[in-house]
Amino acid sequence: MLNFTDVTEFILLGLTSRQEWQVLFFIIFLMVYVVTVVGNIGMIMLIKVSPQLNSPMYFFLSHLSFVDVWFSSNVTPKMLENLLSETKTISYAGCLVQCFFFIALVHVEIFILAVMAFDRYMAIGKPLLYGSKMSRAVCMRLISFPYVYGFLTSLAATLWTYGMSFCGNIEINHFYCADPPLIKMACAGTLVKEYTMTILGGINVTYSLTVVIISYLFILIAILRMHSAEGRRKAFSTCGSHLTAVIIFYGTLIFMYLRSPTEESVEQGKMVAVFYTTVIPMLNPMIYSLRNKGVKEAMNKVIRRTCLTK
Numbered sequence: 001m002l003n004f005t006d007v008t009e010f011i012l013l014g015l016t017s018r019q020e021w022q023v024l025f026f027i028i029f030l031m032v033y034v035v036t037v038v039g040n041i042g043m044i045m046l047i048k049v050s051p052q053l054n055s056p057m058y059f060f061l062s063h064l065s066f067v068d069v070w071f072s073s074n075v076t077p078k079m080l081e082n083l084l085s086e087t088k089t090i091s092y093a094g095c096l097v098q099c100f101f102f103i104a105l106v107h108v109e110i111f112i113l114a115v116m117a118f119d120r121y122m123a124i125g126k127p128l129l130y131g132s133k134m135s136r137a138v139c140m141r142l143i144s145f146p147y148v149y150g151f152l153t154s155l156a157a158t159l160w161t162y163g164m165s166f167c168g169n170i171e172i173n174h175f176y177c178a179d180p181p182l183i184k185m186a187c188a189g190t191l192v193k194e195y196t197m198t199i200l201g202g203i204n205v206t207y208s209l210t211v212v213i214i215s216y217l218f219i220l221i222a223i224l225r226m227h228s229a230e231g232r233r234k235a236f237s238t239c240g241s242h243l244t245a246v247i248i249f250y251g252t253l254i255f256m257y258l259r260s261p262t263e264e265s266v267e268q269g270k271m272v273a274v275f276y277t278t279v280i281p282m283l284n285p286m287i288y289s290l291r292n293k294g295v296k297e298a299m300n301k302v303i304r305r306t307c308l309t310k
Helices: 019-049 056-083 092-125 136-162 179-185 190-224 229-257 263-290 293-309
Strands: 009-012 089-091
Touching: 009 092, 019 056, 019 263, 019 293, 056 089, 056 092, 056 136, 056 263, 089 092, 092 136, 092 179, 092 190, 092 229, 136 179, 136 190, 179 190, 190 229, 229 263, 263 293
Parallel strands: none
Antiparallel strands: 009 089
16 A cells, blocks of 8 residues: 555556547647637736726636636646656656645636626626725735635645555546546545545535525626616626636536546546636636627727737
């Protein structure tokens, strides 16, 4: 029986063992990663340089983009390296670090999405109080909670991962160090880890999703009370992009982690994880730029300003 400290490295089996597919996957995921980084950093810079985007909604959106860059960067570079490598290994320290940041950033993102839903409720349901209630100091406190709570939760979860033991099997049936395949391959210390992963994940997803649902129920009530059709249309348009991001993110999260790790669920989760770790971070800036009038107008102004200076 080997403890985590006795293991020097793990072998990541990746998406496929077929050599002819690996080069194709490398090209596809490299392109997705570049688009993700450029799109999210572009969104952050656009919010920073555009005075019309100087509001709490875009402040929270810039943090969502920041988290998405790191979320993708935690997994994709190592996956790209292993696609072209013969050994396809990751050190045990690297595996722990990857687990830690993955869990932390997932929790940060779900609570940022919850904070953004609350912000939309304040903007639509209490527009006269919005400026005073959602001050800069309040926004800083609201955005601090996801980071502090996410990283503390991840620290506890990573320590439980560290407590698992292995019986010589060091092959992880995944393209990154994820909890379900680690639990599946471990031979001792998995009971606490499995139950805490399910319970803690369930509590956090339920709590953050409850905030989102309650916020949108109050938003719906506020919209139905509006007499202006233009006001209703504007309210729906500002919520549409956030609601799309919430449905995509929570749907894949629930499918991946709120199930017992079996061989079948690990294989299915691996396929979903491709979408979860690479595609969603790429989609978020597209969703918010294509469905948000304020972002589109700010983008057009920046493009025109850039063209005029040349």
